[in-house]
Amino acid sequence: MNARVPESTLNAAQVLSEVTRAWDDDIVHRLEDYIRIPAKSPAFDADWAQNGFIDTAMWDAATWVQSQKVEGLTLEIIRLEGRTPVLFFEVPASTGAANDAGGPAKAVSGQTVLMYGHLDKQPEFTGWRSDLGPWTPKYEDSKLYGRGGADDGYAVYASLAAIQALKSQNAAHPRIVGLIETCEESGSYDLLPYIDALRTRLGDVALVICLDSGAGNYEQLWLTSSLRGMASGVLKVEILTEGVHSGDASGLVPSSFRIMRQVLDRLEDSATGRMLPASFHCEVPADRLAQARATAAILGDELYKRFPWAHYDCGGSTQFALPTTTDPVQALLNxxxxxTLSVTGAEGFPDFKNAGNVLRPYTAFKLSLRLPPLVDAATAVQQLKTLLEDNAPYQARVTFEGEGSATGWNAPGTAPWFEQALSAASQTYFDAPCGYIGQGGTIPLMNMLSKGFPKAQMMVCGVLGPKSNAHGPNEFLHVPYAKKLTAAVAQVIAQIP
Incomplete structure (x- = not known):
C-alpha cells in the first residue's frame, strides 16, 4: 500500500442518515430479538449444541444478512465437526461510479477487508436492575439493555449497514469478507481451525475491522492499540476427604481457605495487587506510553469514576470505595x-443457610489472570501451575488445572493512510479527533490475524464505553454511538488506497 490517502467520495450526511435509519427501523429490533436468545458460549453451556441457542442466533443473523440483498453478496454457515459454527460472507470488490468530472472509476486493488464479530454470550450474572434482565431487552434513553447486544451481537448488523452505505452511493471498495464466530467468550478455541480452513478464501487481508472492543467515551472514535492476554484455570486446595466438626478439628486441621491464601500469596501481593513473578510483566513500549499519556489527558478521572463503586453513609456524608490509583496515566496502564489476578468463581462453600459449624474439606477458586500484551499466555499457564502446586503447605493436595489461555496483542504500526482515514472519520462524524486506547480485555482473534496477515492494518474498535458493563449486570449498547461508529467504518473502507 502507498501512503496516499484518497479524498473520500462519500456524502457523509447521506451515510449517517442511511445508517441512522437502518438502526432505528431495523437493527435495534433485530438486536432485541438477539438479546432474548440465551446463546451462552460453550464454556458456560456444555450442552450448547443440544440446546440450540447458538444455532438460533447464527441462523437469525444469516437470514437477516441475506435479506439485505447486497449486490454480489454470498453467505454460508460453516460447521466443522464438533465445533461451534461460523458465519462467512463475501462481497466482491467494486470500482464504483465514474467521478463527477467524468473521469474513470477508481481502481481497486486485489486486497481484502475482513470484518469480524461474534454471536456467543457471557452468562447471566446477578445484580440486574429490577426492571432489566439479561434476556429481556429494554430500549431506554437511547440505550439498548440486555446481554450480548454490545458484546458483540451488533457487529454483524453494523458491518452490513456500513457496506449498504457504500453501495447506496456506488462507492468504490475492495473485496470484503465477514467472519462471525460463536466461541469468542470461551477464548475462541474453535476459531483457528476455521481460519486454517478458510485461509485461501480470506485472501490478501489489508484491513481488519473488529467491532468487539471498547471506547474511552462516547464523544469520539476510539482505536484500540493493544489488548491484554489471559490465562485461566481452577486452583483447588484439599486437606480432608470430608467435612468435620469445626470445634473438634480447628487448631489441628489447617483451614483449606488459609492454605489457599498462602498459595495465592506466591502469586500476588495482596496489599497492592501487584503480580509477583517478574515473567508476568513486560516493558511498556514508548509509543504506547505516549498514547496512554494523551488518552489520560482526555479522559482524566473518568477512567476510574465510571465504575459502580460501593458506597455507604458515614455521618451524613457518602463514602465511596477507592481505586488502586487516582493518577489517570497509571490507571490506564494498570x-x-x-x-492482574481476579477470582471469578468459587466451590467448596455452602450457602449461608446451610453453613453449619463444619471445617470444609476443600476450597477451589477459578482464577482469571490478565497478562500484558507482550507476555506469552501458554508459557504463563505452565509457570502458574509450577508456582502454585510446588511444596504445598501442610502437604495439602494443591492442584491447578488450566482452562485456557490467549496471548495478548499489540497493534502493528499505523500506516499514514490509515491514521489519516481514522482522523477524518472521527472529525466527520464526532467533530473530535480519533483517540487511541489500550483495552484490558482479550480478543484472541487479533493475535492470530496479526501473525497470519502481518501487513494488515487493524481497525479494532467498539461500543463498550463508560458504564456499558459488558459481562456484568445492566449491560447496554449506546445506540447513538453505534450509529456514528457504523458510519465511520464505511468512510474508512472507502478511503483504502
Whole structure:
C-alpha cells in the first residue's frame, strides 16, 4: 500500500442518515430479538449444541444478512465437526461510479477487508436492575439493555449497514469478507481451525475491522492499540476427604481457605495487587506510553469514576470505595499493560443457610489472570501451575488445572493512510479527533490475524464505553454511538488506497 490517502467520495450526511435509519427501523429490533436468545458460549453451556441457542442466533443473523440483498453478496454457515459454527460472507470488490468530472472509476486493488464479530454470550450474572434482565431487552434513553447486544451481537448488523452505505452511493471498495464466530467468550478455541480452513478464501487481508472492543467515551472514535492476554484455570486446595466438626478439628486441621491464601500469596501481593513473578510483566513500549499519556489527558478521572463503586453513609456524608490509583496515566496502564489476578468463581462453600459449624474439606477458586500484551499466555499457564502446586503447605493436595489461555496483542504500526482515514472519520462524524486506547480485555482473534496477515492494518474498535458493563449486570449498547461508529467504518473502507 502507498501512503496516499484518497479524498473520500462519500456524502457523509447521506451515510449517517442511511445508517441512522437502518438502526432505528431495523437493527435495534433485530438486536432485541438477539438479546432474548440465551446463546451462552460453550464454556458456560456444555450442552450448547443440544440446546440450540447458538444455532438460533447464527441462523437469525444469516437470514437477516441475506435479506439485505447486497449486490454480489454470498453467505454460508460453516460447521466443522464438533465445533461451534461460523458465519462467512463475501462481497466482491467494486470500482464504483465514474467521478463527477467524468473521469474513470477508481481502481481497486486485489486486497481484502475482513470484518469480524461474534454471536456467543457471557452468562447471566446477578445484580440486574429490577426492571432489566439479561434476556429481556429494554430500549431506554437511547440505550439498548440486555446481554450480548454490545458484546458483540451488533457487529454483524453494523458491518452490513456500513457496506449498504457504500453501495447506496456506488462507492468504490475492495473485496470484503465477514467472519462471525460463536466461541469468542470461551477464548475462541474453535476459531483457528476455521481460519486454517478458510485461509485461501480470506485472501490478501489489508484491513481488519473488529467491532468487539471498547471506547474511552462516547464523544469520539476510539482505536484500540493493544489488548491484554489471559490465562485461566481452577486452583483447588484439599486437606480432608470430608467435612468435620469445626470445634473438634480447628487448631489441628489447617483451614483449606488459609492454605489457599498462602498459595495465592506466591502469586500476588495482596496489599497492592501487584503480580509477583517478574515473567508476568513486560516493558511498556514508548509509543504506547505516549498514547496512554494523551488518552489520560482526555479522559482524566473518568477512567476510574465510571465504575459502580460501593458506597455507604458515614455521618451524613457518602463514602465511596477507592481505586488502586487516582493518577489517570497509571490507571490506564494498570488496566492495559499490567498483569492482574481476579477470582471469578468459587466451590467448596455452602450457602449461608446451610453453613453449619463444619471445617470444609476443600476450597477451589477459578482464577482469571490478565497478562500484558507482550507476555506469552501458554508459557504463563505452565509457570502458574509450577508456582502454585510446588511444596504445598501442610502437604495439602494443591492442584491447578488450566482452562485456557490467549496471548495478548499489540497493534502493528499505523500506516499514514490509515491514521489519516481514522482522523477524518472521527472529525466527520464526532467533530473530535480519533483517540487511541489500550483495552484490558482479550480478543484472541487479533493475535492470530496479526501473525497470519502481518501487513494488515487493524481497525479494532467498539461500543463498550463508560458504564456499558459488558459481562456484568445492566449491560447496554449506546445506540447513538453505534450509529456514528457504523458510519465511520464505511468512510474508512472507502478511503483504502
Amino acid at each position: 488496566r492495559t499493560w499490567a498483569p
